[in-house]
Amino acid sequence: MRQSAKPVVCKASAHLKAAFMGSHQSYGNRRLVTAMADEGFHMGRYKVRILMRQAALKPVWKRKFNHTTDSKHDLPIAANVLNRQFNPTAPNLAYVSDITYIRTAAGWLYLATVLNLYARTVVG
Structure with a gap:
């Protein structure tokens, strides 16, 4: 049985987490690759994905459209x-x-x- 590796806290993972939180938890691995390259950390998409998984970083998508109809109301x-x-x-x-x-x-x-x-x- 394969054991999961312990998360390694390194300089890159700390910057990755900071970039992820700076995006209001909306960046996925592709955007984080670009953000990390801007900070001087050049790594591939799959490495970023592994670091995100180890740090339990999951992007949260915000709705792009607000539904304005409310049919469940008490108004006449x-x-x-x-x-x-x-x-x-x-x-x-x-x-x-x-x-x-x-x-x-x-x-x-x-x-x-x-x-x-x-x-x-x-x-x-």
């Missing part, structure tokens, strides 16, 4: 007055709207539309 819910009747008999009886988020290089944009159901035209 509006009545469904349209009741899936999408073909009104006269103009200006029913309007529907929707909102969506569009990711751009400048950040998030919000697109909201209002439709007149009778004419099927965008009114706002």
Whole structure:
């Protein structure tokens, strides 16, 4: 049976842990290879992986998208007055709207539309 090696505390592993903590525990072995090279420690990806395993360093990924919908709330819910009747008999009886988020290089944009159901035209 193979015995696990004791973690070796060396100068490189101390710098590796400092670089990992400096990244808010988000760097994996590939980014740590670059960070270690910037500090003057040139080592391969698999060596960094072994040192990370010995020091029990596991990256934590943060969600890139915040979900804003909360369906489990105690607030009152509006009545469904349209009741899936999408073909009104006269103009200006029913309007529907929707909102969506569009990711751009400048950040998030919000697109909201209002439709007149009778004419099927965008009114706002």
